[in-house]
Amino acid sequence: MSGLFDPLGLLIAAPGLLLALVLHEYAHARVAHHLGDPTPRAAGRLTLDPLAHLDPIGTLLLVLFGFGWAKPVPVNPWHFRNPLAGMALVAAAGPATNLALAFATFVIADLWEPTGLVGVAVRYVAIINVYLAVFNLIPIPPLDGSRVLRALLGRSGGWLDALESYGWLLLMLLLVTHTLDLVLHPLAALVMDGLAGLAAAMAGGR
Numbered sequence: 001m002s003g004l005f006d007p008l009g010l011l012i013a014a015p016g017l018l019l020a021l022v023l024h025e026y027a028h029a030r031v032a033h034h035l036g037d038p039t040p041r042a043a044g045r046l047t048l049d050p051l052a053h054l055d056p057i058g059t060l061l062l063v064l065f066g067f068g069w070a071k072p073v074p075v076n077p078w079h080f081r082n083p084l085a086g087m088a089l090v091a092a093a094g095p096a097t098n099l100a101l102a103f104a105t106f107v108i109a110d111l112w113e114p115t116g117l118v119g120v121a122v123r124y125v126a127i128i129n130v131y132l133a134v135f136n137l138i139p140i141p142p143l144d145g146s147r148v149l150r151a152l153l154g155r156s157g158g159w160l161d162a163l164e165s166y167g168w169l170l171l172m173l174l175l176v177t178h179t180l181d182l183v184l185h186p187l188a189a190l191v192m193d194g195l196a197g198l199a200a201a202m203a204g205g206r
Helices: 007-034 056-065 083-112 116-136 144-163 167-176 181-204
Strands: none
Touching: 007 083, 007 116, 083 116, 083 144, 083 181, 116 181, 144 167
16 A cells, blocks of 8 residues: 555544554454454454554554554464365455445445545545455465465465465565556556445435
8 A cells, every 4th residue: 555645644544544454353353253263362352452453563654654564363274164264254354344344434425425624534444445455355475365365276276375484575575666556556446436336326326
């Protein structure tokens, strides 16, 4: 999400950003717990308390540069009946929650039509959640998309396991060189247009 937000925009969007990060991580913890893994609860992550989920350095970088992270939820896939499928469901829960929140924000905006700084803040909530979802669905470890792809590939996905140790380096290289922007921005725009259109149709049909 590098370069997406200016400092004033991030300040206005701070509540929405906090909500997006916390609900993303909470969704991971809740689904893992539902599937039988006690690890998130033991780690104190089965909560909506922001302090349990926010990483100080990741949050600071997000505010300053538009790219950062929250603390990953610890998950033990061996507690799942099917470890690969379980991890895919846990991983998908975060982006799915962000997309649902973005959609709800678009619906509220269409029904309420906020203006001024409130309108800007509401728009940022939608943008942040869409970008967070799309970014995390990129199939590069340790992003959520890699867990989903790993489950879909089954036995032929072993190369993703091998990439796990180098995923962050690859990801940082793509971010620093802005190569990721070539995919991230168009996909996010496409998703936003789709969600906004669906929300407008629902609001117009009320």
